[in-house]
Amino acid sequence: xxxxxxxxxxxxxxxxxxxxxxxxxxxxxxxxxxxxxxxxxxxxxxxxxxxxxxxxxxxxxxxxxxxxxxxxxxxxxxxxxxxxxxxxxxxxxxxxxxxxxxxxxxxxxxxxxxxxxxxxxxxxxxxxxxxxxxxxxxxxxxxxxxxxxxxxxxxxxxxxxxxxxxxxxxxxxxxxxxxxxxxxxxxxxxxxxxxxxxxxxxxxxxxxxxxxxxxxxxxxxxxxxxxxxxxxxxxxxxxxxxxxxxxxxxxxxxxxxxxxxxxxxxxxxxxxxxxxxxxxxxxxxxxxxxxx
Amino acid sequence: xxxxxxxxxxxxxxxxxxxxxxxxxxxxxxxxxxxxxxxxxxxxxxxxxxxxxxxxxxxxxxxxxxxxxxxxxxxxxxxxxxxxxxxxxxxxxxxxxxxxxxxxxxxxxxxxxxxxxxxxxxxxxxxxxxxxxxxxxxxxxxxxxxxxxxxxxxxxxxxxxxxxxxxxxxxxxxxxxxxxxxxxxxxxxxxxxxxxxxxxxxxxxxxxxxxxxxxxxxxxxxxxxxxxxxxxxxxxxxxxxxxxxxxxxxxxxxxxxxxxxxxx
Ligand SMILES: Nc1ncnc2c1ncn2[C@@H]1O[C@H](COP(=O)(O)OP(=O)(O)OP(=O)(O)O)[C@@H](O)[C@H]1O
Ligand SMILES: [Mg+2]
Numbered sequence: 115x116x117x118x119x120x121x122x123x124x125x126x127x128x129x130x131x132x133x134x135x136x137x138x139x140x141x142x143x144x145x146x147x148x149x150x151x152x153x154x155x156x157x158x159x160x161x162x163x164x165x166x167x168x169x170x171x172x173x174x175x176x177x178x179x180x181x182x183x184x185x186x187x188x189x190x191x192x193x194x195x196x197x198x199x200x201x202x203x204x205x206x207x208x209x210x211x212x213x214x215x216x217x218x219x220x221x222x223x224x225x226x227x228x229x230x231x232x233x234x235x236x237x238x239x240x241x242x243x244x245x246x247x248x249x250x251x252x253x254x255x256x257x258x259x260x261x262x263x264x265x266x267x268x269x270x271x272x273x274x275x276x277x278x279x280x281x282x283x284x285x286x287x288x289x290x291x292x293x294x295x296x297x298x299x300x301x302x303x304x305x306x307x308x309x310x311x312x313x314x315x316x317x318x319x320x321x322x323x324x325x326x327x328x329x330x331x332x333x334x335x336x337x338x339x340x341x342x343x344x345x346x347x348x349x350x351x352x353x354x355x356x357x358x359x360x361x362x363x364x365x366x367x368x369x370x371x372x373x374x375x376x377x378x379x380x381x382x383x384x385x386x387x388x389x390x391x392x393x394x395x396x397x398x399x400x401x402x403x404x405x406x
Numbered sequence: 407x408x409x410x411x412x413x414x415x416x417x418x419x420x421x422x423x424x425x426x427x428x429x430x431x432x433x434x435x436x437x438x439x440x441x442x443x444x445x446x447x448x449x450x451x452x453x454x455x456x457x458x459x460x461x462x463x464x465x466x467x468x469x470x471x472x473x474x475x476x477x478x479x480x481x482x483x484x485x486x487x488x489x490x491x492x493x494x495x496x497x498x499x500x501x502x503x504x505x506x507x508x509x510x511x512x513x514x515x516x517x518x519x520x521x522x523x524x525x526x527x528x529x530x531x532x533x534x535x536x537x538x539x540x541x542x543x544x545x546x547x548x549x550x551x552x553x554x555x556x557x558x559x560x561x562x563x564x565x566x567x568x569x570x571x572x573x574x575x576x577x578x579x580x581x582x583x584x585x586x587x588x589x590x591x592x593x594x595x596x597x598x599x600x601x602x603x604x605x606x607x608x609x610x611x612x613x614x615x616x617x618x619x620x621x622x623x624x625x626x627x628x629x630x631x632x633x634x635x636x637x638x639x640x641x642x643x644x645x646x647x648x649x650x651x652x653x654x655x656x657x658x659x660x661x662x663x664x665x666x667x668x669x670x
Binding site for chain 1: 467590611
């Protein structure tokens with residue numbers, strides 16, 4: 115079932131002025147219920163602009179965006195969308211304003227109108243879900259590290275139990291281990307709760323591991339959309355979009371250039387290891403008779 | 407939120423954009439007394455036509471001037487209406503306790519006209535001049551004060567930094583507004599007290615972020631050896647061209663004409 119349908123979406127900032135920028139051009143895109151989709155593209159390609167349509171913060175200049183069955187041009191629908199579509203902005207830790215972590219995470223759930231026992235239960239559950247210790251709830255956000263703060267800010271949106279979760283570069287500026295941890299957590303929650311996840315990233319390694327489908331944006335145009343494996347194998351296209359194919363894909367291509375074709379396209383280092391092992395087992399000790 | 411605001415620079419390579427910022431600033435300084443001193447309709451018409459000509463030459467659609475000044479128009483119209491009602495004089499029209507006097511109509515009409523011309527002229531200046539150019543011009547104009555130990559260069563740097571922070575402030579505010587709206591803050595309804603209390607999730611991070619940006623900027627300046635009072639060189643050198651002399655001459659002529667008409 116589609117939960118977001120985008121038809122011929124064009125978005126222009128400051129139309130009719132010398133500052134006019136066409137941020138999105140004729141975008142066609144469908145997001146299905148419960149899927150994990152990655153939105154990739156270099157800086158300024160229009161990723162943030164696109165997702166801000168999904169929870170009604172921006173309106174199309176032309177075209178139509180339907181979320182959860184109704185067009186966002188419908189004002190009543192648009193104004194209630196935040197209840198079901200959670201958007202984690204870039205650097206979400208910059209929005210934290212409370213004196214305790216609990217207060218900040220509880221902000222969204224309280225706005226939903228839940229009573230205080232439900233709110234505090236949801237906050238505790240969410241913190242546990244992302245693997246943070248419960249003691250953190252009484253901590254002062256200013257004393258936390260950047261990575262911790264980022265996870266707290268993400269909890270603030272997750273605690274509202276959105277049907278669709280959009281994350282704008284949740285790993286930007288974090289160490290790789292924390293980035294992986296956050297994404298792995300989200301993936302788990304997505305599987306358990308049937309949440310739809312839209313992940314903005316320009317790290318295709320992350321897309322390769324976590325996403326089922328990938329969409330590639332370049333200068334406001336949707337270059338490609340499809341199953342992760344298919345999109346990531348188009349190294350030429352990714353290069354054109356200013357992105358770098360995952361290491362495993364490049365390795366496989368170099369191997370086949372050198373006369374060692376792998377039976378299928380790997381997405382991660384683990385895939386490569388497995389494929390190479392298969393190759394060794396079927397071909398004996400020397401892979402494919404190639405001599406390096 | 408997607409509107410051009412007052413004070414925004416709009417790049418458009420027009421003759422007005424190419425003028426030296428110093429001559430634009432001086433022209434405004436000449437135009438203001440001209441507008442304020444004229445007491446006959448002919449003079450003000452002349453000054454208005456001149457301003458409109460410059461607006462057309464600025465290469466920016468008149469609609470954008472209208473758009474950027476729209477918030478001010480409401481204020482101006484309200485004050486116009488109030489003045490019409492509360493200026494005593496010969497009543498032209500009486501509606502119950504409201505009297506519209508001839509003097510009131512005339513006086514507030516004049517005021518509205520004058521303020522409109524001034525606002526338009528100020529918009530031309532800010533639409534066609536970057537903040538950096540403006541501060542450079544200001545620094546040049548104030549440089550005689552240096553002899554009187556006024557720290558002109560430091561003042562200019564302060565203005566420059568303040569202006570540089572305006573877009574940052576707007577970006578930051580925009581991001582916070584959208585982010586908190588996504589978490590369900592409704593900034594547009596409820597009683598005044600409720601609305602003020604809802605500002606906390608917006609104001610607190612805004613101030614925190616802006617201060618930390620300012621801190622970073624200060625550090626970056628120090629790392630690049632900025633010192634108060636040290637001699638500085640410039641990347642862009644300002645130069646008067648024939649068009650600048652023409653603009654200065656015309657504006658001086660207009661002011662002179664207004665003064666002569668008044669003296670006669
Ligand atoms: N509020 C705005 N006003 C004017 N122009 C904007 C605004 N937001 C974005 N743009 C412009 O629209 C284009 C797309 O921007 P957008 O932020 O959607 O890109 P992005 O893919 O999210 O980039 P990044 O990876 O840097 O976040 C850019 O050229 C940008 O300058
Ligand atoms: Mg972005």
